[in-house]
Amino acid sequence: MAGKSGRQQWHGGVRTLAGDVWARLKRDRTALACLVVIVVYCLMASWGEWVYWSARVQDVVPIYQVQDFGHRYEPPSGAHWLGTDALGRDVFHRTIQGARIAFRVGIITSLLALPIAMVLGGAAGYFGGRLDECVVWLYSTVASIPSLLLILVIASVVGHGLIGVYLGIGLTTWVGLCRLLRAEFLKHRQLQYVEAARSLGAGHARIIIRHILPNLFHLVIINFSLRFGNAVGTEVILSFLGVGAEGEPSWGIMISDARLRLWQGVWWELAASIGATFFIVLAFNVFGDALRDAMDPRLRMVEGS
Amino acid sequence: MGRESSKQTILEIRDLEVQFATEDGAVRAVDGVSLSIGEAETLALVGESGCGKSVTALSIARLVPEPPSRVTGGSIMLEGVNTLAMNSRELRSLRGAKVAYVFQEPGSALNPVFRVGDQIGEAIRLHRDLRGGAVAAEVLRLLKLVGIPAPEARMREYPHQLSGGMQQRVMIAMALASRPRLLVADEPTTALDVTIQAQILSLLLDLKERLGMAMLLITHNLGVVAQVADRVAVMYAGRIVEEAPVEALLRLPRHPYTRGLLDSIPKLGLGAERLSTIGGSVPHPGEMPPGCKFAPRCSIARAECHLAEPALEEIEPGRKVRCPFWKSVS
Numbered sequence: 001m002a003g004k005s006g007r008q009q010w011h012g013g014v015r016t017l018a019g020d021v022w023a024r025l026k027r028d029r030t031a032l033a034c035l036v037v038i039v040v041y042c043l044m045a046s047w048g049e050w051v052y053w054s055a056r057v058q059d060v061v062p063i064y065q066v067q068d069f070g071h072r073y074e075p076p077s078g079a080h081w082l083g084t085d086a087l088g089r090d091v092f093h094r095t096i097q098g099a100r101i102a103f104r105v106g107i108i109t110s111l112l113a114l115p116i117a118m119v120l121g122g123a124a125g126y127f128g129g130r131l132d133e134c135v136v137w138l139y140s141t142v143a144s145i146p147s148l149l150l151i152l153v154i155a156s157v158v159g160h161g162l163i164g165v166y167l168g169i170g171l172t173t174w175v176g177l178c179r180l181l182r183a184e185f186l187k188h189r190q191l192q193y194v195e196a197a198r199s200l201g202a203g204h205a206r207i208i209i210r211h212i213l214p215n216l217f218h219l220v221i222i223n224f225s226l227r228f229g230n231a232v233g234t235e236v237i238l239s240f241l242g243v244g245a246e247g248e249p250s251w252g253i254m255i256s257d258a259r260l261r262l263w264q265g266v267w268w269e270l271a272a273s274i275g276a277t278f279f280i281v282l283a284f285n286v287f288g289d290a291l292r293d294a295m296d297p298r299l300r301m302v303e304g305s
Numbered sequence: 306m307g308r309e310s311s312k313q314t315i316l317e318i319r320d321l322e323v324q325f326a327t328e329d330g331a332v333r334a335v336d337g338v339s340l341s342i343g344e345a346e347t348l349a350l351v352g353e354s355g356c357g358k359s360v361t362a363l364s365i366a367r368l369v370p371e372p373p374s375r376v377t378g379g380s381i382m383l384e385g386v387n388t389l390a391m392n393s394r395e396l397r398s399l400r401g402a403k404v405a406y407v408f409q410e411p412g413s414a415l416n417p418v419f420r421v422g423d424q425i426g427e428a429i430r431l432h433r434d435l436r437g438g439a440v441a442a443e444v445l446r447l448l449k450l451v452g453i454p455a456p457e458a459r460m461r462e463y464p465h466q467l468s469g470g471m472q473q474r475v476m477i478a479m480a481l482a483s484r485p486r487l488l489v490a491d492e493p494t495t496a497l498d499v500t501i502q503a504q505i506l507s508l509l510l511d512l513k514e515r516l517g518m519a520m521l522l523i524t525h526n527l528g529v530v531a532q533v534a535d536r537v538a539v540m541y542a543g544r545i546v547e548e549a550p551v552e553a554l555l556r557l558p559r560h561p562y563t564r565g566l567l568d569s570i571p572k573l574g575l576g577a578e579r580l581s582t583i584g585g586s587v588p589h590p591g592e593m594p595p596g597c598k599f600a601p602r603c604s605i606a607r608a609e610c611h612l613a614e615p616a617l618e619e620i621e622p623g624r625k626v627r628c629p630f631w632k633s634v635s
Contacts, residue, residue, distance in 0.1 A: 191413060192408055192409075192410060192413040192414040193413060193414055193415060193416045193417070195368065195408070195414070196406070196408055196414040196415070196476070196479075197416070198368060198400065199366060199368055199400055199401065199405065199406040199408075200400060200401035200405070200427075200428050200431060200479065200480075200482075201396075201397045201398060201399070201400035201401035201402060201431050201432060202397070202427075202431065203393075203397055210427075211416055214416075214418045214419070215416070215417065215418050
């Protein structure tokens, strides 16, 4: 929605809504720092993706899987920036691959959970009645089961590997946003702009998608940022427990491998994987909160008229 | 103002009855309302809050949410087609195209997250085969038509950047986007400043003359009625109690309720008289009196008024009153 053409030209600094949010975010230094962290991880993940695919295309062992038994448990050095692990593999490259897996988890589970939340929450709130009762029953049921337990069940039913993690997290984490969107749709369907749209001949689908959802999309964006960090953290836990990634260098697997050698002074693998997890989860959470702060005053200003 | 009554009829509402389901059972919000509006004519529907005037107007395009409401009787003919018999697809192509609405609060009737030009553009695309640059040109034309200065810049602004008067002009532009035959203005000036009210009213009048639209104006403000309307229908408790040409009604009201409404308009410069009011309050929809609905508040009510409801009588051509004692109203 950002305007390209001279948005500052009329009536003393008129801004687009997206521009307004950005102006607010820019003043928040913590949020900016988090954004930088997220961008760095994003680049790491992209690089990891490139390494992964180029090794597959060329059908060679990727650099992060190359074993070298002559150089096991080597501390950080010029050759191995973050040292090597029990099989002599490069910890730095494995950490980068961990970012790749983390971003895959964050993105794919969001692609599952956000549409579920939008469709169910929107339909329940807008149409109400029986449909609403069914949706409320469904999300109450899902919410009443401890989420880690449910994820473990789904992941082990689907089978091991990341597919189980994607489905497990994706199919259980839509509840919060769904509940929020349902309540907002309930409110918005009675607002006059919806009645005005109806009076112009707009149908239900158009009203839901083109009129109400854009008013609530900030909630989806904020939720995306907050849930991304949580999904990454959950994947690490699952992989640590042995239900997640197999044979791939997830941070959870690295933590699980490295924790036994800590007493021998091998700290680098554990530090790299825990540090990598910690900063991305922190960054997404803090950034999500800042995003909410930046978007809410805008909302009050517009709706309060 | 065009006063020829022999013109083609645009809207003909006959014996409309709308019920609402409440916890205390069904309640009749509109009870046997009949109205007609001719080509290029303005009918004002007057009454206090809750008298059923908005429900009547929204029923034309079936915009009252069903449930809880239900149309239980009557017919609404818009250019000869009964809108009460339409399915939802037919209704969508009716709304905005043949009958368009302007609402009370322009600030909340515009979608806050879209530029006003895009919103008018959507209204155009919904019913007309214009695309791309032709839509933008039409948006500009409409903004000029409703008297918005610097329309090229304004169309790129968001609703909250416009004043209330400008927002209402944008709403009117949206309503005019598909050249409707009937414009329903539901208290279009109530939420605006007095000076802006006058501007919006004269804009509506001017547009009606230029575009030859029929207009149904809903208001509780008799000053607005005097300025804009050709004919007036006064509603009370879901019924029409008086219908007359505007000058005749304002000069000589024939129903005690209309009399009361006119008396409760504050007058400037007539000394420090106390403003007269109508005593009592509108009966609760669930507890309607059996006879004349206005009888409990009426100063000239007699015993028989409380027993049977009087019919809407034509006392002279174009003039109807629901009061058998209209001669004693003065």
